Amino acid sequence: MSCKSNGVSCETPRRHAALAVLSVMLVIFVALSVFSFIGARGQVTPDTVSYSSYDADSGKRVFQAYNCMGCHTLVGNGAYLGPDLTKEYANVGPAWLAAFLPSAGSWPTATAVGMQLKNPDQLADTKIADIEAYFKKFPGAKTRVDRRGGHASFMPNLPFRKGEIGQLIAYLKYVSEMNTEGWPPQIKVEQSAIQTTALHVAAAPASTAAAQPLPAKAADRAARGAELVKDLGCTACHSTGSDRVVGPGWGGLYGSTVDLTDGRKVKADDAYLVESIRQPNAKIVAAYSPDVMPAYDNTQLSDSDIEAIVTYLHSLGTVK
Amino acid sequence: MTQIKYPTQRLSLRFFMLMLVLFLLQVGYGLVLSIQHVDPTLLAGVLNFNVVRAEHLNLAVMWIVCGFIGAILFVGPLLSGRDWKMSPLIKLLFFALIAVVIWNAFTLPLAERGIAGWWAGQPWLQQGLEYLEPGRIAGLAVLVGFAIFALVVLRTFPPVRDWNEIHWGLGIGACALMVVWMFGLFYVGRLDLQEYFRWFVVHYWVEGVWEVIHISLVGYLLVLMFKADVKSVGFAVFWGVTLVWLSGLIGNAHHYFWIGTPEFWQFWGSLFSALEPLPLVFCFWHIYLDAHTNRRPLDNAPAFYFVLGSVVLEQIGAGILGFSMTFALTNVWSHGTWVTPSHGHLALFGTFGMLGIAFAYYAVPIMRGVPNYDQRLGRLGFWLVLSSMLGLAFSFAMGGTVQIFVYRVLGQDWFGGEVAPAMGLFKLLLPLFGMIFAIGVGVIAYDLFTLGSRVKSPLTDLTRYLEQPLHEAPRWSRPLTGFEAGLWLMTMWIFGAIITLGLLSFNLARVRVGGDPTLPYLLAAVGYPGLFVTTLAFVSRFLASLEERASVRGVVPIDTSMPAAELV
Numbered sequence: 001m002s003c004k005s006n007g008v009s010c011e012t013p014r015r016h017a018a019l020a021v022l023s024v025m026l027v028i029f030v031a032l033s034v035f036s037f038i039g040a041r042g043q044v045t046p047d048t049v050s051y052s053s054y055d056a057d058s059g060k061r062v063f064q065a066y067n068c069m070g071c072h073t074l075v076g077n078g079a080y081l082g083p084d085l086t087k088e089y090a091n092v093g094p095a096w097l098a099a100f101l102p103s104a105g106s107w108p109t110a111t112a113v114g115m116q117l118k119n120p121d122q123l124a125d126t127k128i129a130d131i132e133a134y135f136k137k138f139p140g141a142k143t144r145v146d147r148r149g150g151h152a153s154f155m156p157n158l159p160f161r162k163g164e165i166g167q168l169i170a171y172l173k174y175v176s177e178m179n180t181e182g183w184p185p186q187i188k189v190e191q192s193a194i195q196t197t198a199l200h201v202a203a204a205p206a207s208t209a210a211a212q213p214l215p216a217k218a219a220d221r222a223a224r225g226a227e228l229v230k231d232l233g234c235t236a237c238h239s240t241g242s243d244r245v246v247g248p249g250w251g252g253l254y255g256s257t258v259d260l261t262d263g264r265k266v267k268a269d270d271a272y273l274v275e276s277i278r279q280p281n282a283k284i285v286a287a288y289s290p291d292v293m294p295a296y297d298n299t300q301l302s303d304s305d306i307e308a309i310v311t312y313l314h315s316l317g318t319v320k
Numbered sequence: 321m322t323q324i325k326y327p328t329q330r331l332s333l334r335f336f337m338l339m340l341v342l343f344l345l346q347v348g349y350g351l352v353l354s355i356q357h358v359d360p361t362l363l364a365g366v367l368n369f370n371v372v373r374a375e376h377l378n379l380a381v382m383w384i385v386c387g388f389i390g391a392i393l394f395v396g397p398l399l400s401g402r403d404w405k406m407s408p409l410i411k412l413l414f415f416a417l418i419a420v421v422i423w424n425a426f427t428l429p430l431a432e433r434g435i436a437g438w439w440a441g442q443p444w445l446q447q448g449l450e451y452l453e454p455g456r457i458a459g460l461a462v463l464v465g466f467a468i469f470a471l472v473v474l475r476t477f478p479p480v481r482d483w484n485e486i487h488w489g490l491g492i493g494a495c496a497l498m499v500v501w502m503f504g505l506f507y508v509g510r511l512d513l514q515e516y517f518r519w520f521v522v523h524y525w526v527e528g529v530w531e532v533i534h535i536s537l538v539g540y541l542l543v544l545m546f547k548a549d550v551k552s553v554g555f556a557v558f559w560g561v562t563l564v565w566l567s568g569l570i571g572n573a574h575h576y577f578w579i580g581t582p583e584f585w586q587f588w589g590s591l592f593s594a595l596e597p598l599p600l601v602f603c604f605w606h607i608y609l610d611a612h613t614n615r616r617p618l619d620n621a622p623a624f625y626f627v628l629g630s631v632v633l634e635q636i637g638a639g640i641l642g643f644s645m646t647f648a649l650t651n652v653w654s655h656g657t658w659v660t661p662s663h664g665h666l667a668l669f670g671t672f673g674m675l676g677i678a679f680a681y682y683a684v685p686i687m688r689g690v691p692n693y694d695q696r697l698g699r700l701g702f703w704l705v706l707s708s709m710l711g712l713a714f715s716f717a718m719g720g721t722v723q724i725f726v727y728r729v730l731g732q733d734w735f736g737g738e739v740a741p742a743m744g745l746f747k748l749l750l751p752l753f754g755m756i757f758a759i760g761v762g763v764i765a766y767d768l769f770t771l772g773s774r775v776k777s778p779l780t781d782l783t784r785y786l787e788q789p790l791h792e793a794p795r796w797s798r799p800l801t802g803f804e805a806g807l808w809l810m811t812m813w814i815f816g817a818i819i820t821l822g823l824l825s826f827n828l829a830r831v832r833v834g835g836d837p838t839l840p841y842l843l844a845a846v847g848y849p850g851l852f853v854t855t856l857a858f859v860s861r862f863l864a865s866l867e868e869r870a871s872v873r874g875v876v877p878i879d880t881s882m883p884a885a886e887l888v
Contacts, residue, residue, distance in 0.1 A: 070370020
């Protein structure tokens with residue numbers, strides 16, 4: 001580097017050449033970048049994807065607001081505590097997501113997913129009302145319901161506000177429609193190579209509860225109510241003690257006086273409890289938000305089912 | 321140098337101390353994360369994983385930048401031949417940095433309640449993007465901070481015509497810190513475009529800016545410590561920086577393989593980022609040459625330990641592990657798994673973190689007036705953090721290999737399923753190595769906090785050197801030749817090749833269709849431990865050779881009144 005001709009170090013032209021090459025690379029990089037985002041490439045954009053009335057862009061804002069990327073990866077970027085969400089929508093579909101997200105601390109049961117099939121947003125989007133057809137289209141939902149329905153998950157319950165779940169579903173739908181050049185890699189392994197799975201797959205929990213007649217005795221009714229709340233996934237949000245999970249706890253609720261958000265006080269009697277299941281938004285308990293709990297009409301829960309649940313709640317203790 | 325030449329060099333002291341505090345905090349959050357990986361219910365609902373991780377990443381950036389600022393504040397006057405101008409602004413910068421850290425500690429947990437502070441289409445409180453978690457308020461405050469810093473550097477440096485390569489490196493680095501940061505300051509609706517710009521900040525900061533500052537600072541530290549020739553260091557700095565940019569500019573494409581950008585990035589990314597190790601090999605080689613330009617004993621061992629650690633971990637973390645996952649055919653497997661934090665931890669802490677600590681060890685004794693300080697704690701701290709960081713990288717890499725097979729090849733379920741239990745052993749190793757790392761950081765921080773106020777050990781290193789009788793160096797400490805250093809480097813790269821082949825082997829039908837993990841597991845189990853053990857052995861060998869210098873026959877004893885090396 002110390003060879004000199006005409007007093008100029010031969011290092012100088014080399015350095016100029018290096019900078020010239022660098023400029024060429026800059027031009028290449030800019031050209032590739034421009035080409036990556038032009039419309040002709042046909043990559044899906046968030047403004048073209050919606051889930052019912054929810055748009056994907058609002059969903060992206062929700063995704064960022066809860067820093068979902070701090071636990072999950074999306075297109076492979078993010079943290080590795082939870083699973084990758086790139087193809088989550090395509091895998092489990094909107095009804096499973098709608099059943100899971102409000103009470104993420106617990107995995108939804110088949111009944112809870114079935115309940116979401118009647119959700120008008122879901123119906124408008126997938127046009128599927130039958131659980132078998134739904135599971136066929138979104139096989140991931142069936143696997144999860146079969147293997148983990150009703151069990152605790154490791155995801156914390158998040159205080160989603162009105163509309164945020166629909167927006168998140170819209171965003172995940174957009175992401176799952178993106179062309180990510182074949183990532184995550186397609187599973188090609190022969191099923192015979194996986195010995196472990198077969199052992200773990202449990203039979204689907206019976207979802208035949210709704211068909212049974214109501215037992216006459218109160219104790220039997222309470223037992224049936226306990227079965228129903230487990231099957232419906234109610235306990236994902238409500239504790240049987242007095243602590244808050246997503247919704248208020250049930251312990252000591254029956255007969256107590258409840259403070260409402262509008263300042264009124266009501267007694268938690270049979271009528272109040274039935275109304276809170278049929279129309280959860282009618283009376284909102286102080287410090288809780290509306291539109292979190294799904295409404296259960298009499299096609300989903302018969303009057304006798306509701307009676308069984310109320311009897312069960314009564315059995316959890318009363319306030320004298 | 322044994323004492324500072326310009327009073328404003330002392331401004332760096334507070335930044336070094338702040339760096340250590342932030343580092344301790346960051347390691348604390350890291351420990352929580354590692355335990356949460358084992359038991360995800362720990363602190364759930366109180367301090368969720370994503371909030372802890374946001375703090376862990378944010379503080380990592382903060383303390384590394386803090387170390388850079390400290391180092392530049394210390395060398396700036398030497399490079400300029402005058403005191404810092406506008407020193408009140410530097411003091412303001414210090415308090416602004418603390419304010420931003422405290423602000424982030426309050427705003428990042430808002431993610432648990434889904435509050436981003438949307439206003440005018442922008443998230444003002446926190447934005448939930450990896451590495452760029454703070455919202456606009458903190459982002460703009462940091463931007464102003466960088467602007468102040470760039471201004472102070474440019475105002476203090478001599479006129480541009482008098483700049484040498486180190487001035488250029490630090491001048492460009494200080495300005496580019498600010499410019500690149502701006503790409504993270506706007507909301508983008510398209511996920512592919514958002515990720516495109518997010519990597520502008522993350523990749524170009526690390527590969528385009530921090531690397532430039534790193535090369536310049538390492539070069540100048542060698543000038544200060546070993547009286548290395550400024551011309552030779554300048555040559556290394558220019559070509560180091562140029563190679564970084566030549567490979568790293570388009571090399572950013574390795575982040576654009578799977579985010580929804582076109583397939584052609586796989587070609588450009590695989591090609592150019594495979595060249596990214598070149599500047600690191602170059603830098604590695606130069607530290608070997610420059611540290612050997614004189615054969616005087618090491619008068620500040622911990623400072624050199626950490627410079628060497630920085631360059632070596634850069635070589636294996638950024639260079640070798642980065643290389644192994646930079647090809648589309650290997651990246652398709654490593655992407656989004658624990659294999660990547662193995663590279664990330666070694667590269668980020670190793671390269672940039674260790675440099676900040678090296679500068680602290682160089683500058684703090686001088687500023688406290690105790691050049692002849694007790695160096696034993698510093699050495700101990702170095703070995704603790706080096707070995708446990710390699711242990712962390714090992715746990716991540718092996719856990720990641722299992723994760724790839726169980727999750728991506730077998731397609732097994734996540735929690736409650738097979739993936740987490742399969743990684744179980746390596747998940748358990750993480751808090752274990754994390755604990756050792758935390759102890760190491762504690763030792764380093766205690767040492768630097770109290771350096772000069774502790775009673776000096778009766779037999780300090782300097783006297784130990786001078787009093788030791790002359791003898792032949794034992795085999796392990798004989799002078800390291802260029803040939804031998806080359807062999808070490810080659811061994812590391814051979815293990816790197818094994819690791820790369822291990823990732824590549826996931827593409828084989830035998831693995832991918834037949835479900836037989838023998839080959840990738842075997843290659844990983846040879847490659848990663850081999851690489852990390854070789855690294856430990858090489859660092860030990862290099863340092864032994866340097867430590868032995870004073871007592872080897874024929875070497876001139878130390879000259880304690882070494883004058884400050886200057887460039888102007």
